[in-house]
Amino acid sequence: NFGEVEDYSINIIAARGSVQDASPEDFIDDAGPVFTMYPNPANNRVVVEREGYSTVKAAESPAKLIVVDASGRIIAQQKMYKLVEGIDVSKLANGIYLISITTTEGTSTQKIVIQH
Numbered sequence: 001n002f003g004e005v006e007d008y009s010i011n012i013i014a015a016r017g018s019v020q021d022a023s024p025e026d027f028i029d030d031a032g033p034v035f036t037m038y039p040n041p042a043n044n045r046v047v048v049e050r051e052g053y054s055t056v057k058a059a060e061s062p063a064k065l066i067v068v069d070a071s072g073r074i075i076a077q078q079k080m081y082k083l084v085e086g087i088d089v090s091k092l093a094n095g096i097y098l099i100s101i102t103t104t105e106g107t108s109t110q111k112i113v114i115q116h
Helices: 056-062
Strands: 035-038 045-050 061-066 076-078 082-090 095-103 107-114
Touching: 035 107, 045 095, 056 095, 061 082
Parallel strands: none
Antiparallel strands: 035 045, 045 082, 061 076, 061 095, 095 107
């Protein structure tokens, strides 16, 4: 009386690149650039520090820093010319955000909690 019934057939086949075809090397995580951020949780400002770079190398090869909210929307982005940069998060709503740094080495992402 309150719904319908439907039958479906599903054929599951192994695709190329599936776990069967994968080797252990496929699961090695290329970490990309190393960075730390603090405090976490943060309320007004987050400090991001690049590691493994000299001051000169950081200025010559700036990283791209992106802040993304939980829905995947880019909230802020900036170039990181220094080893240590601050991000103003005082206007962001409470919640979990992702901060990504992209360099020629790859991309690394970390989670930050904003709590006012």
